[in-house]
Amino acid sequence: MVDSIRQYLSWYGFLFSLGLALVWVLMRIAAIARADVSRYFVDRLMLWISIGVVFGGRLGYVVLYEPEEFLAHPVRILSLDAGGMSFHGGLIGASLAVFLLGRASGYSLWALADIASSSAPIGLLCGRIGNFMNGEMYGPPTTLPWGVVFPSPGPERRHPTQLYEMLTEGVLLLVLLYPLNFSSWSRRHLGSLFGLFLIFYALVRIAIEPLRADNWNYQLAGVAVTAGQIYSLPMIAVGLVILGRSLSAARLRDRV
Template identity: 40%
Template sequence: MLTFPNIDPVLIQLGPLAIHWYGLMYLLAFSSAFWLGSRRAKAAGFSKEQLSDVIFFGAIGVVLGGRLGYVLFYQFEAFIQNPGMLLRVWEGGMSFHGGFLGVVISGIWFVRKHHFKYPQVMDFVVPLVPLGLGAGRLGNFIGGELWGRPTDMPWGMVFPHVDALARHPSQLYQLLLEGLLLFAVLWVYSAKPRAPLRVSGLFLLGYGLQRFLVEFARQPDAHLNYVALDWMTQGQLLSLPMVAIGAYLLVRKTSIKG
């Protein structure tokens, strides 16, 4: 049995200025996306300016979509009672599914500005995403949030600020699966020319499947608990469309030229 290391969420305190680990994870996420994108930008037909724009638009989509998605998917009743909570970002709360929808919408904005084909943009972007997701899960772990369900596995971890039970370190499961493993699969798969939206389909399917599985080890949100069939969590429910759409994009008949 392991014990949560109780890491100070503040990395550096400079007078009134506090740099949090979670903020650093966002910086690492966007920096890694830019670095990876720069390695393939030329081959994909992106100039340095266009690469900067697609990362910038994507970052806006992640932040705005992630916050809006969290409020609508996980705090809808509280939002109805107090719409102002949408702006209280300092209280925390981001949703991957909302952030992903934000990136999808920001891609449309980018396409209109630079006159790319939408599938070309999305297939270029999605391999850049998983390492950032992994950084976010590391931030969740350092912050001691989104812990797992009780377990008797030898790697079970006690989160003292929660209770005295050994729990799945589900944040680390997601770091490994949606961060490192999904990145490796997408990076290798996208190294060769693929039919339009094949790479995007693999991302949707891969993320959706791992999220659906990890949710069995992750503690459900206390205010939502199970949202369907007495066992399905909100995260699983939101991931099902990703699995279905991803599978469709992978098996549909289309040529490399689209």
């Protein structure tokens, strides 16, 4: 088990840690630009978020994807090569960390959520590169020129689904959301960046998920769907509610 953990962490662990460090840097820059959160508080917040991401991500995978397997063999929870981490669990863990620390700090929870969520795509970007380097979460065979031969599945060229997710969950979301921290719009619409993050991430995940060869398929109203798609659907609803609340609150303030 120790050797399997060491092998899994060789690339993914390094890039996961790098991603958290870059998220921290971007959060600090955003806090300075927005001036509604202390950059020194961001240091403390990032520690809590990191703990929430790690524990939430691992626990989320165990609970959401293979609960029966891990109940039968609890020691496998420590084997990170047995499934790895769950984004949705990590999101819940990070959100809980922001809520608990933010509530005690006196800062706006929505401002903290905006800064954290708009910086998060750089961490997703690094994580997907780690998946690519580990040769996991690849797609089905393809004849497209950018197909990649991965070591474990065989000699066929396959969709580099990890890179598709890197470009969408990482680069695209970062370009769309992070610059808004430097405008007055995000300060007038607190919570909007968090809502947009939830909506855009869920849409991207739902669109790309079928290209992952490691998926667990279910039937929903007669349509084949994946677990990742099912878990992403509530994100759209929650994101729309948060975004609607943010826009409505800004309109009410403008009328006063």
